[in-house]
Amino acid sequence: MRLATYNIEWFANLFDRKDRLIVDDSWSGRQNxxxxxxxxxxxxxxxxxxxxxxxxxxxxxxxKTQNSVRALQGFAEAFNLRTSHAVMGFANDTHQELALLYDPAVLTVRHDPKGTGSNDAPRFDGAFRIDLDIDATEDLVEFSKPPMELAVTTSDGASFRLIGAHLKSKAPHGASSRDEAIRISIANRRKQLAQAVWLSRRVRAHLEANEPVILLGDLNDGPGLDEFENLFGRSSVEILVQTGLFDPHAVSSHTDTPPSTARFARPADGGYLEALLDYIMICDDLRALNPRWRIWHPFHDPACLAAKELHDALLTASDHFPVTLDIDL
Known part of the structure; x- marks a missing residue:
């Protein structure tokens, strides 16, 4: 079985108010x-x-008039994709939903949010209280993009929990000075770490119930990714790994040539910034099922580099690249 995560930049701009594809020469959200x-x-x-x-x-x-599931299923039908069905979790106000495209002949999927009655691991559409910076004051944390929690069953009868996430970005959007950028960056990292703790507690609850877990998505973080990590001692990715999840790219991020799942233009010098942001994490029980990870990077993956049409499509489609997991579920 192959599972994947893919952040598609400005996907929403490609649909009109009735979820019909816009296929014309007007500009997308991506430059040029x-x-x-x-x-x-x-x-x-x-x-x-x-x-x-x-x-x-x-x-x-x-x-009000748009529906992510309808749009995605329409896209799949237009291009005859076998992932003809879609499911989403809680809608949000950012125009950036989390949704799963899947092949109904292979998987049965339903949105199945869980949560405790206490603050230990509330549902993702709720609120989470945590004193992250140990100042004796609780912070109230909410997700602008609530993670999508799914109950999944394969055609062979295997069941697992799948959690799709898009954590808070650390970028200091809207900053007008260096000091403001630092303040916003620290505040964003604090919120992102709180979201990771919340996610880790939901994962732990499933593992304690002997339910296999796969967590995937854009975590907007990685070990050693920026200087503010030292203020809090660990990254969001490390918090999730310490819960009992594994992704080999998270482990290799400290090497001399760390992997990358995203490529952003730097207009100031004409270069590009590469970053490891997207992951597929699995619990220990699933590591025995021959998992194989791949980042479909147009320059770093030899097969993607050699196939010019795919290479160009990866660069045109998004500033992120797909990550896949092949596993014998």
Whole structure:
């Protein structure tokens, strides 16, 4: 079985108010890329990856007239993808939903949010109280993009819990000075770490109930990714790994050539910033099922580099690249 996570930048811009695809020469949200070019590139990437289930991070919007599931299923139908069904969790106000495209012949999937009555591990649409910086004052944390918690059963009868997440970005958006950028960055990292603690407690609750867990998505973090990590002692990824989850890319992020799942332009010098942000983490029990991870990076993955059409599509579709897990579920 192949599971995947893919952050598709500005996917929502490719649909009109009635969730119909916009395939024309108007500009998409991506610089110097038209909607038609991005739509075609996304379809090529999804076809090449050919996952049994793919978490779409920054999926199309759900609102007064729009519906993410309808938009994704329409996209799948337009390009004859076998992942013809979609499911989403709690809608949010950011126009960036979390949704899963999946093959109904392989998987049965339903949104199944869980939570305790206490503050230890509330549902993801609730609020979480935590004194993260040990100042004797509780912080009230909410998700702007609540994680999607799914109950999944394979066609062979195997069951597991799948949690899709998009954690708070640490970028100091809106800062007008260096001091303000530092303040916003620290506040964002504090909130992101609190979200990771919340996620880790939900994961632990499932593991204690002997329920296999797969956590995937854009965690917007990695060990050693920025200087503010030292203020709190660990990254969001490390918090989740310490819960009992594993992703080999998180372990290799301290090497001389760390892996990368995203590539952002740096207009100031014309270069690019590479970052490891996207993960598929599995519990210890699933590590015995021959898991194989892959980052579909257009430059670092030899097969993607050699296939020009796929290479170009990956660069056109998004600033993130798919991550896949092949596992004998």
């Amino acid at each position: 890329i038209t909607k038609a070019q991005q739509v075609e590139a996304i379809a090529k990437v999804l076809t090449a990856v050919d996952a049994d289930a793919m978490l779409i991070v920054e999926a199309p919007n759900t609102g």
